[in-house]
Each structure stands twice: as C-alpha cells, then as structure tokens.
Amino acid sequence: MDTTRFKSKGFYIPGIITLIIFAGLVTLPLFGSLYNVILITTLLMYANLTVSWVLFSGLTGYMSLATAAFFGVGIYASALFLPITGAELPILVVVLIGGLASSIIAFGAGALTLRLRGIYFTIFTFGLVVLIMELLNWWELSVNKILNRYIMLVDNNYIFYVMLGLFVLVMLTFFFIRRSKFGLAMRSIGENEEAASHMGINVTMVKIVTFAISAFFMGATGAIWATKLSYINPHEAFKVLISFLPVLMAIFGGMGHIYGPVIGAVIFAYLQETLQTKFSEIYMLSFGVVLVLAILYMPHGLVGLIQKVWRRISGGKRVHT
Amino acid sequence: MKKRLLIILIGICVVAMMAAPLIMTGCGEEKETTAPTTQPTTTVPEGKPADYYTKEYILIGASRPLSGANAPIGDAAYGPVMKMWEEKVNADGGIFVADYDRKLPIKFIIYDDATDIGTMVRLTEKLILEDEVDLLFSACGTAFISAQAPIANKYSKLLITAEGGATTMRESLPGLPYVFVSLPFSDHYQLPVFADMCAAKGAKTAYIISIADLHGVEYGGVANMEFGRVGIDVIANKSVPITYTDFSLLVKEAKAADPDVFCVFAYPPIVLPVTGEMMAIGFNPPAVIMGPGANFGFYGLSFGGDPLVVEGVTCFAAANSKTSPEFAEAFAALEELVGWANLDWWGAPYYLPLVEIIEQAIVATGTLDNDVLRDYIATHHFDTILGDTYFEMFGEGGGLMVKETHPGEIGQWQNGIVEIVGGGDWPAVVLTSEWVYPKPDWPAP
Amino acid sequence: MPESIVNILDIAIGGLLLGGIYALIAMGMSLQYGVARVLNFSHGEFIMVGAFSTLTLYTVVGINPLICLVIIGPVIFLIGFLLHRTLFHQLSLRAPNADAYAASSILASFGLLFIIQNLALLGWGADYQAYTYLNFGVSIGGAIFSANKLVILGFSIGIGLIFYIFLARTRTGKGIRAAAQDPATASLMGVNINRVLALCFGFGAAMAGIAGVLYSMRIPLNPAMGTQYTIIAIIVIVLGGLGSIPGAFIGGLILGIIGEVVTSIDPSLSMAAYYFIFMLLLLVRPKGIFGK
Known part of the structure; x- marks a missing residue:
C-alpha cells in the first residue's frame, strides 16, 4: 500500500537501518550473552510465525488458526528425524522436511476449504490443529507405542542462525509478494473476492499457493524450534495458544506496514517474557488486559498508532508555521 | 518526507526492542557490581570462590x-x-x-x-x-x-x-x-508389589483404563506384564484421550466384565468422575486402584466432604503420619501450610x-x-x-x-486416611495397616 | 433382559444423556454467535465460573446446587450483558465490516479467557476441588444411569424449550429473531438493536453459567478446565448450524450418541472422531445439519 509511493526517495534509509539491525543480529553471538541469543531466538520464532501468518491471512483477509498445526508438524518432523540417539538426517534437511510437510498439508487443506469463507474457514483451521493432534496421538499410541520423543540437543548459536536465516527468508518473501502482482492479486481477494475473480485473477490458485508458502515457514520454524525443546509429545507439539499468538501479535504490531508484524511479535513476546518472570501471579491477567486493550484501541496496531501520532505532530506543525 | 521519517522512527523502535534485553542485562550486571563497593575490598583468600565476601545467599x-x-x-x-x-x-x-x-x-x-x-x-x-x-x-x-x-x-x-x-x-x-x-x-516398584498383593488374595481378572499419554501407556503396559507374571488375566486395557470428559459407558463396560481388580491409571480429572460413576451405578470390584489422584487428600473430600465414602480404594502411597515420628511431624507441618486436601x-x-x-x-x-x-x-x-x-x-x-x-508402594483409604498396605520385601518398608480385600461396599447414597 | 439389549440401551440413553450435557454447553455459545456474532472462545470460562460459584455456595454456605441456578444464572447474565455493552459494543463500532468484527471479537474473547482464568486462579486457587450431588443410580429398562445426568438432561430440555417459547412468543424474543436475521432492518423497525445484542450475549453467558452449575455435580473443578468445553461447544454448534439454538440442541444429542458409540468401539478414538466429524461437516455442509 504505502511502500510503493515513496520507494524512490525513502528506500535508502530503511534499507540502511535494516542492514544495521541485520549486522547486529548476525554478530549477536559474539557480543551478546548466551541467554540473549536464546531470548532473541524466541523473539525471532514468534516473528517468523507472525509474518508467515500475515503473509496469508493479513493479505487475503482469511483468518487462519492453523498456525499451531503447521508449527506442530514441523516440531514432529524433528522429533522423528532428529532423535536424541543421533540425527538420521542433517538438521537443515529436517527443517526443510518440516516446512515441506506443512506446506503439503496446507495445500491439501487449502484445496478442501475452497468453499469456506469467513468464520467457517477460521473454525476449520482451528479444527485442523486438534484433529492432527488427536490422530497423531492415536498413531503414536496404537502403532508406535511411543508417547514421548527425545530430540537431540543443538548448539544455541546454531539454532539462532537457522532461525535468523528463516526470518530473513520469510521477510524477503513477504516483501516481494507484497510488491509483486501476486501480492496485488491477494490484496484484491482480501478486498473483494468476487471482483478479483472477475478481473481474471485465479483466486483459488493464489490462495492455495500462499497458504502453502506461509505453512512452509511455520513448519520450518517449528522444526528448528523443536531442537530447543529436547522432549516432545503430541499434546505439547500442538498447542492451541500458538494459533492465536501470531494473530494477536500481528494486530498488536499493525498489518498495514511490512515492519508491523515484526514489531508486534518482538514486543509482544518480550512483554510475555517480562510478565512471566516478573509478575508470575498476574501474568495471564495482565496479558489478557493488554490483549483486549490492544484490540480495542489499536485497530491498526502499534505502527498505526505511531503513524497517527506522527500525523498529528506534523499536522500540528503545518498549522503553526 | 513524512513517510521516510516514519520509517526511521519504526527502525529506531526495532533497534530499541532488539537492544532492550542487552541493556536490561547490562543494568542487571551493574547492580551486581555496585554491591561489592560497600564490602571490604580485600583480596579473596586462596582457594575460595571469587564472590567470597559478596555472596549473600x-x-x-x-x-x-x-x-x-x-x-x-x-x-x-x-x-x-x-x-x-x-x-x-x-x-x-x-x-x-x-x-x-x-x-x-x-x-x-x-x-x-x-x-x-x-x-x-x-x-x-x-x-x-x-x-x-x-x-x-x-x-x-x-x-x-x-x-x-x-x-x-x-x-x-x-x-x-x-x-x-x-x-x-x-x-x-x-x-x-x-x-x-x-x-x-510403575515398575519401580509399585506395580510388581501390587500384582503380588492381588495374586496373594486370589484375584483372577483385571480391567484397566488408562489415559492416552506417556503415563497411562506406561502404567497400562507394565500392569499388563506384572499381572501376566502372577497369572492374573487382563480382560481389557482401554485407553482414553486426555480431553475426554464422560466415563459412564467405560465404567459400565468394566462393571459388565466383572473383574476382580479395576485399575484407573489417569489424572484427577478422570479419576474423580470415574469414582463418582462407580458409586452411582454400584460398581464395586474387590480391588480398585487409581492414580495419580487417589493419593491426595482432596480425593477423599471430593464426594460430599467425608473421606469415609472412599473407604477401601487403593492408591499409590509411600508413607503417612504413622510411618514414623518424623513423618508425623512433616505431614503436620505440610497440613498447616497447604491444608489436608493437598496432602x-x-x-x-x-x-x-x-x-x-x-x-x-x-x-x-x-x-x-x-x-x-x-x-x-x-x-x-x-x-x-x-x-x-x-x-x-x-x-x-x-x-x-x-x-x-521406599517405605511403601501401595496405600488404601481406611477410616478416612490413606494407610500404607503394601511394599517390597526390604527392611525400610513400614506397613501401617493390612490391605482390605475385597473392599467394602460404597456407602448408600 | 438379555445383556445385548441393555448394552444398546446403555449406548442410546447414555448417548442422549451425554448429549444433554453437550447441548447445554453449546446452546449459549450458539446464541452468542447467532445473534451477537461473537464466537466466544471464553465460553468455557463462564462454565468454569458457574461451576466454582456453585461449589462455593454449596460447600461454604450450604445452598442446594439446584437453587444456585437462580442465583448464579442472573449474576452471570449481568456480567455477560455488561461485557457486551462495553467491550463488544465498542468493538463493533470500530470494525469496518462484519468479517472484521467476527475476527476482532474472537480475539477479544480470547483475551477474556486469560483474564477470567487468572481471576479464578487468584480467587479459588489452583487445586482440584469437587463435591458430588444426586450421585446415585436410576434404572431405565435394566440399564442404570446416575441421577445427576438425568437432571442435567431435564434442565437442558427445559432451558431449550423455555428459550424457544421466549423467542417465539415474547416481544423481546421477536426482536432477537429479527436482529438475528437482519440487524439493519430490525433496527429500522424500532428494535433497540444494541440492547438486543447485549441481552443475547448475556443469555448466552448465563446458559454457560447454568451449564457450569449443573455439570459441577459430576466433575472435579480447576481454573484451567474451561477450554475443553469451549472446543466441545464449537463442535456442537457447527454440527447443528452456526447460530441455530434448536440446531445446537439436536447437534449436542447427536454428538453425545456418536461419542458413546465410538467409546464402545475404541475410546482412544473418541475425541478424534469428534474432530473428524466436525471437519467433515464443515467441508460438505458448512451450514450444519439443520442450517438453511
């Protein structure tokens, strides 16, 4: 939306800032403490999920609650192929498998749910999480007779770099999709699906492909995240909360701008960490209050809020000068 | 122009967010390093830790x-x-x-x-x-x-x-x-003891309900083996999902099978309703073992507040106030802290x-x-x-x-408390009562 | 009587009884979605609050759980009513269209879930608590069922009927029906639409609270118990058609029977079967079995 208008003039400064942040992140393990690396890995994990979610839902307007399903599939890919007894495959291959498995499921689910719109799509994706979890649990219980899987431990810096790599990939994908004709097609689906299809956009194809791309990143993120968990079972791999968090983070940050979801995810996850460690007793209460207030008073998220404040400041200036 | 500044603003925010944890830890370290200045700044004696003077707790x-x-x-x-x-x-x-x-x-x-x-x-x-x-x-x-x-x-x-x-x-x-x-x-060393106890009383059949997770699968599997070892026939081993909420039919099927031993290897959200259902339909096998759940005080209080109601239910338990004076003291202190229900x-x-x-x-x-x-x-x-x-x-x-x-492995609700009724054959074991088999009837409603 | 017939009776009547519980859990959510357009993910928390309040009133004050109904129902109605007047009404003012409102109200209700759970944790503590009431067997054709389950089915039918009559016969009821079908026209015709929506949200919350009051006779309580009932309620209302109260009632009964049949075959598949049927139905008939 906004990006296209000022790309000629304002492209350098955000570019430079992005580079500085990127350079800071790449060298983080050199100067940051190990726990900072772990914490930022966590923030990046949420950022990955949030941007992947916005990639599909933010642009098309279809609110998906399937994040936990794809994330969980990724986690389980690691559980199957990276057991503590020794990796059967290289970690990056497993990350790829986690992503691909998720996108295949997304492809299938996307093809099935063509007819569903609005709330029906949302409920279906929600069902996907619990259904996959129950079926997996049943499969592990009656076929494998295993309900716990130990995952090999991986160096924290390695996890951080893979997570960062995924973050860069998902941001680039998001950036280019938004600017491409494909992105335009998606946004027109979000605005008016019927009109879009009359305009000659293959609505179905665009929707399914994006859903699968977004699922790929969720699955890959889950696969590398699993190596932090060290132990997993179906109930812990598929947590309904993981479906909701990216939505809330995206709304918190604001979906109107490319940085919105990232800022939302980072601040939200950091807030969660602070509340959990400093105010354990009322963590859920304050979390819920922040959530409700954000939905009520920040319809365009933090970025929207900043824009509004900025507009007021600059508008005020113009009046006075 | 406006937009460009906006981007800068947002960029600064991102940097600030990324930097915040670093700054926070920086502050934390500072706090720790300022503390020693109040302490005498003598050198740490040979072979002592670096925080010899500053360690507070x-x-x-x-x-x-x-x-x-x-x-x-x-x-x-x-x-x-x-x-x-x-x-x-x-x-x-x-x-x-x-x-x-x-x-x-x-x-x-x-x-x-x-x-x-x-x-x-x-x-x-x-x-x-x-x-x-x-x-x-x-x-x-x-x-x-x-x-x-x-x-x-x-x-x-x-x-x-x-x-x-x-x-x-x-x-x-x-x-x-x-x-x-x-x-x-499970096999360390609860179920081997329990299987021996059942065999000694002449139990012939067992019916198992277990929760579909690691805990349930393990206990179900080990029980199967141990009952097999002592010649008790396991009629059924039913697995229920952790989120399932209604157990009427399962309890009825168990009742129809008429087992000598009824095992429920699940958590309180299942153990309590299963017990309630057993009371309601009058399913009273000679031995009932449940856990984790029946080993807590709240289990006894959950059916009208009187633990006498669950008389005869067997659970996993190691010691109670009668085991030793030390335990009597410890349980009294715990009761004061968290209440009898949470013992x-x-x-x-x-x-x-x-x-x-x-x-x-x-x-x-x-x-x-x-x-x-x-x-x-x-x-x-x-x-x-x-x-x-x-x-x-x-x-x-x-x-x-x-x-x-282990001072004991198996407990049983008797006269409103959990008595230790089973353990291995080593000197540490202190049984506080005899195992009552068959268990008495549930009280009339 | 031959054992097989008793077994069939067990499954059939047992299924109806279980269905009665499911229907009771789901009707409130159906009303909230059908009229107020809020898919309330904190529905289970209202059940939890109803259950805990009953436990406190029964064990501390000594009030019979069935009498608790008339105390707790109105209180939770009021909470729901006020919640809609403040939170959800504000949300609807800010939402550009119906889809955006549906999404933001789901998220707001998710925030409520956290708040209510934490308040319950602070108020009632994290421990399992339970009492039992009317827990004795009643024989129906040789099959034995616990009395409290029969009472729940009775109330479920009663509440469903009363509400049905209320919708069909009273002025407010007609307003609600009009609002459910077409809010814009209804408000043109002089229906105070905000009041009607808040009423419906309140009634939905009260039904959840009542379900909690009744169901607490059978189950142990703790602050984290609500979520599983929210999921059951979502399944039921999809089965019966989003927003249809008779649909939710019959959907509940059907799900109960499915549950008992699957449990009799392989209990470990019971929840998977629920989810499977629910998703299948969404695919082939998203409007639900009774949707138009």
Whole structure:
C-alpha cells in the first residue's frame, strides 16, 4: 500500500537501518550473552510465525488458526528425524522436511476449504490443529507405542542462525509478494473476492499457493524450534495458544506496514517474557488486559498508532508555521 | 518526507526492542557490581570462590506451573516442600558453606511456566544463564522433567527431579550424569508389589483404563506384564484421550466384565468422575486402584466432604503420619501450610528427603559447585526422613533413588486416611495397616 | 433382559444423556454467535465460573446446587450483558465490516479467557476441588444411569424449550429473531438493536453459567478446565448450524450418541472422531445439519 509511493526517495534509509539491525543480529553471538541469543531466538520464532501468518491471512483477509498445526508438524518432523540417539538426517534437511510437510498439508487443506469463507474457514483451521493432534496421538499410541520423543540437543548459536536465516527468508518473501502482482492479486481477494475473480485473477490458485508458502515457514520454524525443546509429545507439539499468538501479535504490531508484524511479535513476546518472570501471579491477567486493550484501541496496531501520532505532530506543525 | 521519517522512527523502535534485553542485562550486571563497593575490598583468600565476601545467599531457581493444567499438582506436591524448607533453613540462619566460612540463607527464584514445555525450557535456561542460580530445582510433571533433564545436564547443573518418573526416563539416565530421579514409578516398584498383593488374595481378572499419554501407556503396559507374571488375566486395557470428559459407558463396560481388580491409571480429572460413576451405578470390584489422584487428600473430600465414602480404594502411597515420628511431624507441618486436601502420600515422602539430601551434600562438601555436589550425591548415602537414602547410579550417568529406600508402594483409604498396605520385601518398608480385600461396599447414597 | 439389549440401551440413553450435557454447553455459545456474532472462545470460562460459584455456595454456605441456578444464572447474565455493552459494543463500532468484527471479537474473547482464568486462579486457587450431588443410580429398562445426568438432561430440555417459547412468543424474543436475521432492518423497525445484542450475549453467558452449575455435580473443578468445553461447544454448534439454538440442541444429542458409540468401539478414538466429524461437516455442509 504505502511502500510503493515513496520507494524512490525513502528506500535508502530503511534499507540502511535494516542492514544495521541485520549486522547486529548476525554478530549477536559474539557480543551478546548466551541467554540473549536464546531470548532473541524466541523473539525471532514468534516473528517468523507472525509474518508467515500475515503473509496469508493479513493479505487475503482469511483468518487462519492453523498456525499451531503447521508449527506442530514441523516440531514432529524433528522429533522423528532428529532423535536424541543421533540425527538420521542433517538438521537443515529436517527443517526443510518440516516446512515441506506443512506446506503439503496446507495445500491439501487449502484445496478442501475452497468453499469456506469467513468464520467457517477460521473454525476449520482451528479444527485442523486438534484433529492432527488427536490422530497423531492415536498413531503414536496404537502403532508406535511411543508417547514421548527425545530430540537431540543443538548448539544455541546454531539454532539462532537457522532461525535468523528463516526470518530473513520469510521477510524477503513477504516483501516481494507484497510488491509483486501476486501480492496485488491477494490484496484484491482480501478486498473483494468476487471482483478479483472477475478481473481474471485465479483466486483459488493464489490462495492455495500462499497458504502453502506461509505453512512452509511455520513448519520450518517449528522444526528448528523443536531442537530447543529436547522432549516432545503430541499434546505439547500442538498447542492451541500458538494459533492465536501470531494473530494477536500481528494486530498488536499493525498489518498495514511490512515492519508491523515484526514489531508486534518482538514486543509482544518480550512483554510475555517480562510478565512471566516478573509478575508470575498476574501474568495471564495482565496479558489478557493488554490483549483486549490492544484490540480495542489499536485497530491498526502499534505502527498505526505511531503513524497517527506522527500525523498529528506534523499536522500540528503545518498549522503553526 | 513524512513517510521516510516514519520509517526511521519504526527502525529506531526495532533497534530499541532488539537492544532492550542487552541493556536490561547490562543494568542487571551493574547492580551486581555496585554491591561489592560497600564490602571490604580485600583480596579473596586462596582457594575460595571469587564472590567470597559478596555472596549473600544461596540462589535456587525453579520453573513451576503456577498456572495452567499442572498448577493443581505443583501446588500440592513439591511446591510446599520447597516453601517449608526455605522457612526452616532461613529461620536457622542458613546453610553452613565451608567455602564461604559462614551460613548462607537460601533464596528462591520461581517462574511460572504456565504448563508449557517451550516456556519451561526457556525459563530453565534463563535461570541457569542469566540469573546464574547456584542450584536448579525440578519442574513439575513427567513430560516437563523429561525435557528439563537434558537441558540441566547440558549446562552441568545438578537436577534432582520431583514430580514425575517413567521407565523411559530410566532408559535415558545413562546419558544424563547430572540428573537424579526420586519418585517411584510403575515398575519401580509399585506395580510388581501390587500384582503380588492381588495374586496373594486370589484375584483372577483385571480391567484397566488408562489415559492416552506417556503415563497411562506406561502404567497400562507394565500392569499388563506384572499381572501376566502372577497369572492374573487382563480382560481389557482401554485407553482414553486426555480431553475426554464422560466415563459412564467405560465404567459400565468394566462393571459388565466383572473383574476382580479395576485399575484407573489417569489424572484427577478422570479419576474423580470415574469414582463418582462407580458409586452411582454400584460398581464395586474387590480391588480398585487409581492414580495419580487417589493419593491426595482432596480425593477423599471430593464426594460430599467425608473421606469415609472412599473407604477401601487403593492408591499409590509411600508413607503417612504413622510411618514414623518424623513423618508425623512433616505431614503436620505440610497440613498447616497447604491444608489436608493437598496432602500427598505418594509424592511428599520423596520430595521431603530431596531438600535434605541437597542440604547435607552442601554441608559435607562445603561448596555450591554442582560438579562436586553431583559426585558427592552419586557416591554417598544420606540419612533422611526415609532413613538410609541413596541413588543407584547408571554407569557414568545419572541416578535413580533405589527401591530399597521406599517405605511403601501401595496405600488404601481406611477410616478416612490413606494407610500404607503394601511394599517390597526390604527392611525400610513400614506397613501401617493390612490391605482390605475385597473392599467394602460404597456407602448408600 | 438379555445383556445385548441393555448394552444398546446403555449406548442410546447414555448417548442422549451425554448429549444433554453437550447441548447445554453449546446452546449459549450458539446464541452468542447467532445473534451477537461473537464466537466466544471464553465460553468455557463462564462454565468454569458457574461451576466454582456453585461449589462455593454449596460447600461454604450450604445452598442446594439446584437453587444456585437462580442465583448464579442472573449474576452471570449481568456480567455477560455488561461485557457486551462495553467491550463488544465498542468493538463493533470500530470494525469496518462484519468479517472484521467476527475476527476482532474472537480475539477479544480470547483475551477474556486469560483474564477470567487468572481471576479464578487468584480467587479459588489452583487445586482440584469437587463435591458430588444426586450421585446415585436410576434404572431405565435394566440399564442404570446416575441421577445427576438425568437432571442435567431435564434442565437442558427445559432451558431449550423455555428459550424457544421466549423467542417465539415474547416481544423481546421477536426482536432477537429479527436482529438475528437482519440487524439493519430490525433496527429500522424500532428494535433497540444494541440492547438486543447485549441481552443475547448475556443469555448466552448465563446458559454457560447454568451449564457450569449443573455439570459441577459430576466433575472435579480447576481454573484451567474451561477450554475443553469451549472446543466441545464449537463442535456442537457447527454440527447443528452456526447460530441455530434448536440446531445446537439436536447437534449436542447427536454428538453425545456418536461419542458413546465410538467409546464402545475404541475410546482412544473418541475425541478424534469428534474432530473428524466436525471437519467433515464443515467441508460438505458448512451450514450444519439443520442450517438453511
């Protein structure tokens, strides 16, 4: 939306800032403490999920609650192929498998749910999480007779770099999709699906492909995240909360701008960490209050809020000068 | 123009957010380094730790489920034991640590993991890396300690686990030298004892309902084996999902099968309604064993507030107030802290000695060095509330509290309390009553 | 009587009884979605609050759980009514269209879930608590069922009927029906639409509370118990058609029977079967079995 208008003039400064942040992140393990690396890995994990979610839902307007399903599939890919007894495959291959498995499921689910719109799509994706979890649990219980899987431990810096790599990939994908004709097609689906299809956009194809791309990143993120968990079972791999968090983070940050979801995810996850460690007793209460207030008073998220404040400041200036 | 500035603004925000944790830790370190200036700035004596003068307390960290599905268990199990120990030690001025030549009080950092494994893992790493705790205490639940054990081991932190235990954990112990498992579990040595008890009373058939998770599968599997060993026929082994809420039909089917022994290997949300349903339809097999759940005080209070209602229900339990004067004192203190409803006759007898072991190991070695403590615990016997207490070591790996330490394995509700009615054949076992078989009828409604 | 017939009776009547519980849980959510357009993910928390309040009133004050209904129902109605007047009404003012409102109200209700759970944790503690009431067997054709389950089915039918009559016969009821079908026209015709929506949200919350009061006779309580009932309620209302109260009632009964049949075959598949049927139905008939 906004990006296209000022790309000629304002492209350098955000570019430079992005580079500085990127350079800071790449060298983080050199100067940051190990726990900072772990914490930022966590923030990046949420950022990955949030941007992947916005990639599909933010642009098309279809609110998906399937994040936990794809994330969980990724986690389980690691559980199957990276057991503590020794990796059967290289970690990056497993990350790829986690992503691909998720996108295949997304492809299938996307093809099935063509007819569903609005709330029906949302409920279906929600069902996907619990259904996959129950079926997996049943499969592990009656076929494998295993309900716990130990995952090999991986160096924290390695996890951080893979997570960062995924973050860069998902941001680039998001950036280019938004600017491409494909992105335009998606946004027109979000605005008016019927009109879009009359305009000659293959609505179905665009929707399914994006859903699968977004699922790929969720699955890959889950696969590398699993190596932090060290132990997993179906109930812990598929947590309904993981479906909701990216939505809330995206709304918190604001979906109107490319940085919105990232800022939302980072601040939200950091807030969660602070509340959990400093105010354990009322963590859920304050979390819920922040959530409700954000939905009520920040319809365009933090970025929207900043824009509004900025507009007021600059508008005020113009009046006075 | 406006837009460009906006982007800068946002960029600054992102940088600030990224930098915030770094700055925060920076502040934290500053705080710690400013403290010594108030202390005498003499050099640390030879062979003493660097914080010889500045150490104020022994810092202990734990990630516990203060909220979420495991909160009721955490509240009733290891949580109160930690609290009691903290009060006792600090009232005493602390634990004498020879490295510091003085008593150091203990201080807990307890974070809420909201019953989420990812959060628990991150908080455990925070405790070790950022808070630099001297000692790490156990998370709550078999799945949680399964995940915490490799993490603690990775950072060479001693971890004596509390709520949880499983055959799969024992299998992983050889690779986890810093991990010690305390709680008894299925084949260590609860179900072998129970199967023998049933066989001795002439039971012929058993019917099992188990929850479809690690715990249920393990207990179901081990029970199958143990009943087979003593010639009891297992009629059925039904697995129920953790989220299922209605057990009428299952209980009815069990009743129709008319077993001698009815086992429910599940958590309180299933154990309690199954008991209620058994009362309602009058299903009263000669032996009923349930757990975890029936080993807590609240089980007895859940059916109208009178524990006499569950007379004859068998559960997993190790000790009660009658086991020894020490236990009588400990249970009285726990009751004062958390109430009778939260007394746990299976877990508490094993959580109580954990803090004693740690305290004795610190006093004996005179250090907070986890490597030294680990080696000391691995090679020594301790005199605790359980009597002679020690761990069986798995090669170069971790340890498991030996079954010869267990004062009992099986309990039964009799006259409104849990009596210890079954245990192995070793000297430590103290049975407080005879097992009543067949169990008396449920009281008339 | 031959054993097989008793077994069939067990499954059939048992299924109806279980269905009665499911229907009771789901009707409130159906009303909230059908009229107020809020898919309330904190529905289970209202059940939890109803259950805990009953436990407190019964064990501390000694008030019979069935009498608790008339105390707790109105209180929770009021909470729901006020919640809609403040939170959800504000949300609807800010939402550009119906889809955006549906999404933001789901998220707001998710925030409520956290708040209510934490308040319950602070108020009632994390421990399992339970009492039992009317827990004795009643024989129906040789099959035995616990009395409290029959009472729940009775109330479920009663509440469903009363509400049905209320919708069909009273002025407010007609307003609600009009609002459910076409809010814009209804408000043109002089229906105070905001009041009607808030009323419906309040009634929905009260039904959840009543379900909690009744169901607490059978189950142990703790603050984290609500979520599983929210999921059951979502399944039921999809089965019966989003927003249809008779649909939710019959959907509940059907799900109950499915549950008992699957449990009799392989209990470990019971929840998977629920989810499977629910998703299948969404695919082939998203409007539900009784949707138009």
